[in-house]
Amino acid sequence: MKGPNYSATELLARLVNFDTTSHKSNMALVRFVEDYLAQRGIASQIVFNSESSKANLFATIGPANVPGVALSGHTDVVPVEGQNWTSDPFMLAERDGRLYGRGTADMKSFLACALAAVPDFQRRKLKVPIHIAFSYDEEIGCLGVRPMIAEFGHSLIKPRIVIIGEPTSMSVVDAHKGPVRWHVEIEGRAAHSSMAHLGANAITAAGALLNELRLIEKELMVAPRNERFDPPYATLQVVLINGGTATNIVPVSCSVDFDLRALPGVDANTIDQHVRAFVARECLPELQHVAAEARINVAIANQVPSFAAGANSEAVALALSLAGQNETYAASYATEAGLFQDGGSPSVVIGPGDIAQAHTADEWIAKDQIEKCSGFLTRLADWAEN
Numbered sequence: 001m002k003g004p005n006y007s008a009t010e011l012l013a014r015l016v017n018f019d020t021t022s023h024k025s026n027m028a029l030v031r032f033v034e035d036y037l038a039q040r041g042i043a044s045q046i047v048f049n050s051e052s053s054k055a056n057l058f059a060t061i062g063p064a065n066v067p068g069v070a071l072s073g074h075t076d077v078v079p080v081e082g083q084n085w086t087s088d089p090f091m092l093a094e095r096d097g098r099l100y101g102r103g104t105a106d107m108k109s110f111l112a113c114a115l116a117a118v119p120d121f122q123r124r125k126l127k128v129p130i131h132i133a134f135s136y137d138e139e140i141g142c143l144g145v146r147p148m149i150a151e152f153g154h155s156l157i158k159p160r161i162v163i164i165g166e167p168t169s170m171s172v173v174d175a176h177k178g179p180v181r182w183h184v185e186i187e188g189r190a191a192h193s194s195m196a197h198l199g200a201n202a203i204t205a206a207g208a209l210l211n212e213l214r215l216i217e218k219e220l221m222v223a224p225r226n227e228r229f230d231p232p233y234a235t236l237q238v239v240l241i242n243g244g245t246a247t248n249i250v251p252v253s254c255s256v257d258f259d260l261r262a263l264p265g266v267d268a269n270t271i272d273q274h275v276r277a278f279v280a281r282e283c284l285p286e287l288q289h290v291a292a293e294a295r296i297n298v299a300i301a302n303q304v305p306s307f308a309a310g311a312n313s314e315a316v317a318l319a320l321s322l323a324g325q326n327e328t329y330a331a332s333y334a335t336e337a338g339l340f341q342d343g344g345s346p347s348v349v350i351g352p353g354d355i356a357q358a359h360t361a362d363e364w365i366a367k368d369q370i371e372k373c374s375g376f377l378t379r380l381a382d383w384a385e386n
Helices: 008-017 027-038 104-116 118-123 145-150 193-198 202-222 268-290 314-323 337-342 367-385
Strands: 044-048 055-061 069-074 093-095 098-100 130-135 161-164 172-176 178-187 235-243 253-262 295-303 328-331 347-349 364-366
Touching (some): 008 027, 008 367, 027 104, 027 130, 055 118, 069 104, 098 104, 098 367, 104 130, 104 364, 104 367, 130 145, 130 367, 145 337, 161 314, 161 337, 172 314, 202 235, 202 253, 253 268, 268 295, 314 367, 337 347, 364 367
Parallel strands (some): 069 161, 161 347, 172 328
Antiparallel strands (some): 055 130, 098 364, 178 253, 178 295
């Protein structure tokens, strides 16, 4: 069935027009993609969030009910508020061989390349199908892709390989760190600061925790390293702290957020258990000595698995072949690759654009990156046809 034919740049312009900042809905973009595919006779399967305000989209070109190669990317983007843009972030602008707009690098250019390649995929006699797998809420913890992966092997065919098109400058990434974020709530007892002995100071308890986290950070820095990463060790940082009411009140509450970027092989559960044990042994008893009602709650707010494809990965071998490369790289940022891999679909990360441009004001992608990605997808079709 015939349908619309657009270049990758034309499709990128359409996709950038949709303001899919993570706190907003992505449904207008999803419906656009669904309609684009439907006009070519391709049915989409939609996996909604619990409120039906956001959705993943999954579609197949080629043989049905056969595990194929999924082209995966997230539809959401980060906010532009507080950034000094020289052009409308939601209107594609071209200047000096660069395409500017929110999401051009991260990662709507890959989505556009995948959609622009659909007519070519349809013309082929594909033996291995090519799946389109677009997700939501990647930017706030890879949340949206999880319900889609949960449907693999049920309402959705489980892909044989997943290519995640995050910006790697079209280099093959076979490993990345995994972020884990904790939120700690400390509740003590308020008192007039002149009668401090009657209060249980939540900020003081937080201070003890901060010191212990610094010791854990130092241990991670001298633990076995992986020189493929920059930095070559797992990092742990306190990223947010909030507490106190006024300068003449013993602080009754304090919250602490800290972030781990774990190397593959670093066990976040061990760190979690260490923190909980320290809090129970050192922080809480001191508070409860004065205030029996004092409490400390330690919770993992979000966790994205690290990713290591493995030495014999079919996904990596295919990406290297299609890219004409023989070297892989590791990344310190996170993607959905670890989730796909844990879900049983071998994964690899390769896509157009430079991660250095992601999330910045005047975000841009070089036009030749789109050309390289389109060539990569043409070679993927060649491989899937033979």
